[in-house]
Amino acid sequence: MAEPEDAQPMQRPPNWTGFDAMTDDGLDRRARIQCLGEALQARGLHLAVAESCTGGLLAANLTERAGSSAWFEGGWVTYSNRAKQRDLAVPSSLFAEVGAVSGEVVTAMARGAIERADVDYAVAISGVAGPGGGSETKPVGTVWIAWGYRSPVDAEVTASGIVAFATRFRFPGDRQAVREATVDVALQGLCAHQGGKAWNEQVASEWSSAHWPAAALKWTED
Numbered sequence: 001m002a003e004p005e006d007a008q009p010m011q012r013p014p015n016w017t018g019f020d021a022m023t024d025d026g027l028d029r030r031a032r033i034q035c036l037g038e039a040l041q042a043r044g045l046h047l048a049v050a051e052s053c054t055g056g057l058l059a060a061n062l063t064e065r066a067g068s069s070a071w072f073e074g075g076w077v078t079y080s081n082r083a084k085q086r087d088l089a090v091p092s093s094l095f096a097e098v099g100a101v102s103g104e105v106v107t108a109m110a111r112g113a114i115e116r117a118d119v120d121y122a123v124a125i126s127g128v129a130g131p132g133g134g135s136e137t138k139p140v141g142t143v144w145i146a147w148g149y150r151s152p153v154d155a156e157v158t159a160s161g162i163v164a165f166a167t168r169f170r171f172p173g174d175r176q177a178v179r180e181a182t183v184d185v186a187l188q189g190l191c192a193h194q195g196g197k198a199w200n201e202q203v204a205s206e207w208s209s210a211h212w213p214a215a216a217l218k219w220t221e222d
Helices: 029-042 057-062 081-088 093-097 103-117 175-194 201-210
Strands: 047-051 072-077 121-127 142-150 162-170 214-221
Touching: 029 057, 029 175, 047 057, 047 103, 057 072, 057 175, 072 081, 072 103, 081 103, 093 103, 103 121, 103 142, 103 162, 121 175, 142 175, 162 175
Parallel strands: 047 072, 047 121
Antiparallel strands: 121 142, 142 162, 162 214
């Protein structure tokens, strides 16, 4: 479908104001989840997750909050490549081309979660938590996180109306430290996205320098 002449490229999530507190670096995890849940519920939106190296840790934290079923739909722990293909429709060719720990795979996971759970938001995670399994190009601590959302604006000009971005991180510490850091950053990304933060290369660089060890970010639309 051709893009309307007055349509603007989608470079940021919907401009939802009033949730600036969600991006406060001083928030602890519980407070951030509370803000996230209140924001989603206030807008009638639902979230799903697709986890690999975190093994359900993100979902466990989200569901610690009573009443989270009002905005959290559920999720998948797709630890193996086969599970990612079977449950989230990740193309099998990606594993040979770029590997399971890649932006392409987590982006496909996020899209699959949105479509299969029929929700508005999803976050997907795949990484090398250690202590083994690392390589020269993907050392222990490498984690890719993708955030996706269903955009009513883009729905008119894209096949599915889903916009997703993926970011690579390198977290220090042992296996548990990597997993915990991943959960915190996944939550920060969701809150920033809902708070109207612009997402582009400049913002990625700024956040990386400030407090996120991000190495790359890219937008994808389907």
